[in-house]
Amino acid sequence: MRSARGLIGGDPVEPLRLFPLRYPWAYAHVQQAKRNTWFPEEAPLHDDVQDWHERLTEEERQAVEILLGFFNPMESLVTSNLLLALYPHLTAPEVRLYLARQAWEEANHAMAFEYVIKTLPVDRERVFGMLEEHPAVAAKAAFQRRLTAEILKPDLDLATIEGRQRLLRNLVGFFVILEGIFFYSGFAFALSFRRRNCLRGLGTIIDWVLKDESLHLSFGVHLIQAFLQENPEVRTPALGEELRRMILEAVALEEAYNQALLPRPVLGLHAGSLNAYVRYVADRRLEELGLGPHFHTPNPFRWLAAEIDLPEQVNFFEARNVNYEVARPRE
Numbered sequence: 001m002r003s004a005r006g007l008i009g010g011d012p013v014e015p016l017r018l019f020p021l022r023y024p025w026a027y028a029h030v031q032q033a034k035r036n037t038w039f040p041e042e043a044p045l046h047d048d049v050q051d052w053h054e055r056l057t058e059e060e061r062q063a064v065e066i067l068l069g070f071f072n073p074m075e076s077l078v079t080s081n082l083l084l085a086l087y088p089h090l091t092a093p094e095v096r097l098y099l100a101r102q103a104w105e106e107a108n109h110a111m112a113f114e115y116v117i118k119t120l121p122v123d124r125e126r127v128f129g130m131l132e133e134h135p136a137v138a139a140k141a142a143f144q145r146r147l148t149a150e151i152l153k154p155d156l157d158l159a160t161i162e163g164r165q166r167l168l169r170n171l172v173g174f175f176v177i178l179e180g181i182f183f184y185s186g187f188a189f190a191l192s193f194r195r196r197n198c199l200r201g202l203g204t205i206i207d208w209v210l211k212d213e214s215l216h217l218s219f220g221v222h223l224i225q226a227f228l229q230e231n232p233e234v235r236t237p238a239l240g241e242e243l244r245r246m247i248l249e250a251v252a253l254e255e256a257y258n259q260a261l262l263p264r265p266v267l268g269l270h271a272g273s274l275n276a277y278v279r280y281v282a283d284r285r286l287e288e289l290g291l292g293p294h295f296h297t298p299n300p301f302r303w304l305a306a307e308i309d310l311p312e313q314v315n316f317f318e319a320r321n322v323n324y325e326v327a328r329p330r331e
């Protein structure tokens, strides 16, 4: 029999004993993730290469490079955080199963962006240099790295409220902010090309990544809610305020990034509309954390909601409508 322990505090090297499930939502996310399996090369990019040469303007090409220069390293940062910061501490078996699956998906995303970078005639040096050299990309990466570093500090003690609050900040920073805010202007921008019947292969890859990321976000929100339920003492008004500030800081970083992505309008999109979208998305994330919306901005991209409203997808636009199948725990 498994002992009646929670999300944290188990033996980190104990072999997996899954049933009976304690967190059926985590197992349901694993099952859904399996159904979402895809491989980058299934999306042909021949037409994208032709589009690159014949249809894209220089400004559009530069914006795509900034997009790839952000997405690609972020996949690595999130993988490191999962394996180094979260896996050692989150010891519930079905949660670990999902973290392992998610780590594979993030690796698959890194390979997918690598496939795009190597197939499109992008300036490879510029794309990979973006993380160091582009202030808006570097600032977002630094924001995430700081959260991972906080967990890796030797003084982390999850027996204390402070330690568990530190873990919660990491969960919010990665699952809600990185998975749930930082990726979304990129998604909107990339899918705008497909809307013009352009870069359709990249659009397909973005669809698949988006499907995975929305499941990661959904898993993260469930995880945070379960963690707060088990550790109600960490939920202080001061921490709530701090989480709200973190999300607002992330929105400011994202707005600077959007400005860098689109110094001038591209494809009819301008930084202002992407910023409005980010504010709309951030409000949904604040609501999921029970913190209440801040911006009250309407969704400027209704077309995007329609475009990605696929079956079997967690609908992150209607955060409460979490569309996954609940597994039946085996007796």
Ligand SMILES: [Fe+2]
Binding pocket: 075, 078, 105, 106, 109, 213
């Ligand atoms: Fe990813």
Ligand SMILES: [Fe+2]
Binding pocket: 078, 106, 179, 212, 213, 216
């Ligand atoms: Fe992710």
